[in-house]
Amino acid sequence: AQSVTQPDIHITVSEGASLELRCNYSYGATPYLFWYVQSPGQGLQLLLKYFSGDTLVQGIKGFEAEFKRSQSSFNLRKPSVHWSDAAEYFCAVGATGTYKYIFGTGTRLKVLA
């Protein structure tokens, strides 16, 4: 069955520290992978996406993600977290020929001053 797993429900980091949010997927076809961010009370905003090519993808707000096919992972990273990064982060996967995306259950990030 197709699925997306974000194993960390909550993560707390100090401002200025590095961040890695995990995402693992199970998908039969070649996946398209996305990371979205949701600030409190807001809709989802795309941070970055991957389809093919360079497995290290750069996004907005200083985020990057690395696709590792052998590990079925697409982890999101940021070298230095800012207080404004506190939000919920969602990983999503889609595939050719389908309209639907599958979303993970989200990771809520708290940033300590």
Place this chain on the structure above:
Amino acid sequence: DVKVTQSSRYLVKRTGEKVFLECVQDMDHENMFWYRQDPGLGLRLIYFSYDVKMKEKGDIPEGYSVSREKKERFSLILESASTNQTSMYLCASRGTSGGSYNEQFFGPGTRLTVL
């Protein structure tokens, strides 16, 4: 910039009422989606529409219906609201030029409370 707007940010309704949630996008996107978001469950797809007057059930369609009479507008209807439909509802749209690689664009959400 793509803009997806939802008719209300907050809505309070009573059990048994018929509820309409409206979503409008301004980028001529073919695909539109309705999700509900609940803590710990992430986003769950209720219905989606791949073009005008076309719709398909998502993962949790029970208790909901949809309407897409115009390309830019996608309505979610709760025929008889119940307390277990209290949730955040998110609308999204997606263009199809370029293929499945295109991302979905989300509206700000409607937080619905059913009393």
